[in-house]
Amino acid sequence: MSEQNQICAFINCNIIDGKFENELIKEGIIVVENSNGIGKIKCLGNKDEVSIPENCKIVDLKGKYVLPGLINAHAHLFGNGNPFITGEVKRTPDENLEFMKSSLGKYLLKQGMKKNAMAALHAGVTTFRSVGDPFYYDIEVRNEIKNSGEIGPDMLCAGPMICITGGHGYKFVSEASDSPWEGRKKVRARIYNGTDLIKIASTGGVTDSKRIGEAGRVQMTYDEIAAICDEAHRAGYLVASHCQSTRGLKEALRAGVDTIEHGASMDDEIIQLFKHNPKSLRGYSALIPTFAAAVYVSEISTEYTKLDNVQLTNGRIIRDKMTEGFKTAVKEGIRVGLGTDAAMPFVTHYGTWRELHLQVKYGGISNAQAISCATKSNSEILGIDSEVGTLEPGKFADFIVLQGNPLENLNYFENPSMVVKKGNIIKSTQDYIIPEVEKFIKDI
Ligand SMILES: [Zn+2]
Incomplete structure (x- = not known):
């Protein structure tokens, strides 16, 4: 044999x-x-x-x-979590975009992305979702690892996020869409380009916020989110939404998103929509909390995270609201998975296991529950539970x-x-x- x-x-x-x-x-x-x-x-x-x-x-x-094997439901391949990289060239968003498109920029970025994928695997992350990376480089990395014959992790890739003009990730890991039909077109392009899911930013985020309260500010309208969900669901694709406020959660869930990424405090309507969501692909929605990103930027000095004071304040607001939302979800029996937001400052791909520790520490659950979030529950939420x-x-x-x-x-x-x-x-x-x-x- x-x-x-x-x-x-x-x-x-x-x-x-x-x-x-x-x-x-x-x-x-x-x-x-x-x-x-x-x-x-x-x-x-x-x-x-x-x-x-x-x-x-x-x-x-x-x-x-x-x-x-662990499953990380929320990672980005573009960074390794190290904020100490020296010799960084300061570029405007447009210059950065041009550089990443250049053959040198693309080569360097993809090399790093591949290394991050392998770092995850070596630490026991046998499957992960990349939920927002520049252009479609994550798709290329996924395919190149698969075709090389090298043993790699299984990767579910979203390609670039969809955001509003000026929204979360704009001109870096997101492409702008400003109407329901533009949103549908973006979904069609992603499916054509080989993505495994659709990722949107329906609210603002911490790392690119310019004002206090901007992380979590509702950005996409209900009609825009609903059109994207409808288009994705028609093709059998799940929609994940970056979502960091109560109002944002409500609008995204009403419009049919399948996973809320990060999360915030919940009211009764939100709890009910998670459990029974008629506009979602499978009749329910799930929560993918990401403690590592929020906790590290909140607790480590801005001297090292390189965030400004507005971003620090927003990070702390998000950490507290996310913790509240997580506890409610566990208590109410909402499906909860686990993600890290790897690529954010101090959030490494090999450190996925630390998120289990943070779920226990901040969310008050047991080690067994955290392991279940990272394995069985994540596999069900991602629709891969027949295999892993x-x-x-x-x-x-x-x-x-x-x-x-x-x-x-x-x-x-x-x-x-x-x-x-x-x-x-x-x-x-x-x-x-x-x-x-x-x-x-x-x-x-
Ligand atoms: Zn993220």
Whole structure:
């Protein structure tokens, strides 16, 4: 039997299958069947229930803990989270746009994007969504990794966001649309260009705000959001909206968005719309909170985040309102996932696990609930739960191997012993760690 079509048994491990019906399968075995480099779980369970097939490769995990690969539902590939990059050239938005379009600019940007995708994978993020990157470079990076034969993470890409003229991400990671029909055209262009979802900015954001209160200010109108959702849903695409105020949430949910990114405080109508949203693609909407971005810019000095005082004040408002919204969502049984906003200051791609810690610290949930947000719940919200999100027969063999039990201590995520992507073992590396960033965030 060739390497390509091999059966492999991961033995002697504690399995957290991610379904959370049973806490832990002790002395577990996971049998993975590889076909043309793609490994799926054939069976798993306690050693008394699962027999190891003959002539299969054995990987002895020596009592370590195995759980589903993490899914980051909100990341951007254009940055690695390091605000200390020196020698940065100051450019106007137009000059920046031109540079990113130039062959040198495109080459450098895409190199960095690819590195960020691999940094995520090496840290156990086996799937992520890129929700707003310049032009369609994320699509190109996704396709290039896929075609190279290199083992990469699965990427769901939105291409550039859609915003209003001057709105969030304008002239950087968003293209402007100022009417319902322009919005429909932008959706059609994204589908034509190979995106996996549609990302809009229906309210303002922190990092490009110029006035206090601008992050969360309603930008797109109801009619514009509704047209975009209708067009996307007709083609079966989900719509994710950057949304950071109560009014923004209400308008976006009424118009049919499928995921609210970041979030804010909720009233009864918003709670009901999350649970039952007639204009959404699947009849409900979900929340993707991103604590890391809001918490780091709120707690680290502006000397290092390079934000101004307006942005700092907005960051703190957003952090507090998002925390409130998160707690309401958990209490009310709204579907909640997990994102990080990687690329924002101090938010690294390899540090996705820290978001679980922040959900526990700020949101008051358990380690198990945070793990569930990052795995099972995210897979359902993203519509990929038939393939990933839990460890079950028939799903991809995407998992992380940790030294200790993450249900007791999330810090075990910091140095995974092994990451397995579609049955392929990824060698652990510290190459992506940015020490000057770690120094600031390790105690937050
Ligand atoms: Zn974002």
